Amino acid sequence: MVGLILAAHLVATAPTTQIAPGTYTYEAMLAGAKVGTSTLTVKDLGGSIEIDEQASGAMSGSTATANSTLLLGADLAPVSYRLNATDDGSPLRDSATIDDTTADVTNVHGTKQSFDLPASAKHFVVVDFGSFAGFLPLPAQMRAWDDAVVYAVVPSMGRTVTLTPQSSTSEDRPTDVPAGDASISFGGEAPFTVWYDPSTNVPDEIDFTMQGLTVTRQR
Numbered sequence: 001m002v003g004l005i006l007a008a009h010l011v012a013t014a015p016t017t018q019i020a021p022g023t024y025t026y027e028a029m030l031a032g033a034k035v036g037t038s039t040l041t042v043k044d045l046g047g048s049i050e051i052d053e054q055a056s057g058a059m060s061g062s063t064a065t066a067n068s069t070l071l072l073g074a075d076l077a078p079v080s081y082r083l084n085a086t087d088d089g090s091p092l093r094d095s096a097t098i099d100d101t102t103a104d105v106t107n108v109h110g111t112k113q114s115f116d117l118p119a120s121a122k123h124f125v126v127v128d129f130g131s132f133a134g135f136l137p138l139p140a141q142m143r144a145w146d147d148a149v150v151y152a153v154v155p156s157m158g159r160t161v162t163l164t165p166q167s168s169t170s171e172d173r174p175t176d177v178p179a180g181d182a183s184i185s186f187g188g189e190a191p192f193t194v195w196y197d198p199s200t201n202v203p204d205e206i207d208f209t210m211q212g213l214t215v216t217r218q219r
Contacts, residue, residue, distance in 0.1 A: 018044075018049070018076075018140060018201065019042050019049060019051075019076075019136070019137055019140045019200070019201050019202065020042070020199075020200035020201065020202055021042050021043060021044045022041075022042055022202075023039060023040070023041045023042075024039070024040050024041075024042070024136070024202060024217060025037065025038070025039045025040075025217070025218045026038045026039075026040070026132055026203075026215050026216060026217055026218065027215070027216055027218055028057065028213060028214070028215045029213070029214045029215075029216070030059070030211070030212060030213050030214075031212050035057050035058065035059045035213075036055060036056065036057030036058075036059075037055065037056055037057070038053055038054070038055040038131075038132045038215075039053070039054050039055075040052065040053045040132060040133060040136055041053075042136070042202075047074050048071060048072060048073055048074060048079070049071070049072040049076070049137070050069065050070070050071050050072075051069070051070040051071075051072070051133045051136060051137065052067070052068075052069050052133075053066070053067060053068045053069070053070075053131060053132060053133040054066075054067050055067070055068075055130070055131065055132065057130075062087065062088050063087075063088060064085060064086060064087045064088070064130065065085065065086050066083060066084065066085035066086075066092075066130060066131060067083070067084055067085075068081065068082065068083040068084075068128070068131045068133045069081070069082055069133070070126060070133040070134055070137075072137060075144065076137060076140055076141045076144050076145075077098070077100075077123050077124065077141075078096070078098045078124055078125060078126045078134070078153075079097075079098060080095070080096065080097050080098065081095060081096045081098075081126045081128070081133070081134070081153075081155060082094070082095040082096075083095070083128060083130075083131055083155065083156065085130065092108045092156070093106075093108065094106055094107050094108050094128065094155040094156045095155060096126060096153050096155045098124050098126075098153070100117070101116060101117045102114055102115070102116055102117070103115045103117075103124050103153045103160075105153060105155050105158055106155070107155060107156060107157060107158030108156050108157075109158075111158055113158050115151075115153060115160050117151055118151060118162075120149055120162065121148070121149045121150055121151040121162060122145055122148040122149065122150065123141070123145055123148065123150050123151070124150065124151050124152070124153055125137075125138065125141060125150045125151070125152050125153070125163065126152070126153050126155065127152045127153075127154060127161075127163075128154060128155050128156050129154060129156040129157055130156065131156075132215065134152075135194070135203065135206060135215075136202070136203060137201075138184065138194055138203070139182075139184060139194055139196040139198075139201045139202075139203060140201035142165055142184050143201065147165040147184070148165075149162060149163070149164050149165070150162075150163050151163075161188060161189070161190075162188065163186045163188065164186065164187055164188065165184055165185070165186060166185045166186065166187050173195075174195070174205060174207070176205070176216065177195045177204055177205050178197065178204060180197070180198070180199075181195045181196060181197060181198070181204055181205075182195075182196060182198045183195045183196070184196070190208065190210060190211070191208075191209055191210060192206055192207060192208045192209065193206070193207045193209070194206050195207075202217070203215075203217060204216070204217045205217065
């Protein structure tokens, strides 16, 4: 009986760090022009989470389509990622397989590379070029990992970048972001802010300030 009471208490007080299963559609706007649409389906596999994405876009006369799949472990750390895309008719593929300390990556040119997790970071994340799948879980990951520094793998480019969460209290809330949304910001060479629903950990908007790019959830 004591064990049951303790277990119930732990469940009741555990922080919300998972991602609500469902299908979510986002639009990307650059300088006032729509440049892409992405539909993502979050699946709870009972111990892991799968995020499947279908995306399409057009910019500067170039059109592209893509599908990607990101698999997260029970602790929300990425396990595997793959992308298949077509850019103006040319096929593009990249992928990553990740364990606790190493990420094995194949970029769009077919070059294979391995990256070790540096001592300054606690976890890997995936933030691929032209894909939203790796950005969607960031709020849940940051909450689960107490806003720890993470090492981001960018499979398409075959490179990595350190992401450091920063306080976003000085950020002006965009007018179309729900009043109850929380936010998390990341600095560095490509800073961005994620506004998300804290009850589901699903992003409502991501603002890439230097690029003038905004990705907004369609309701």
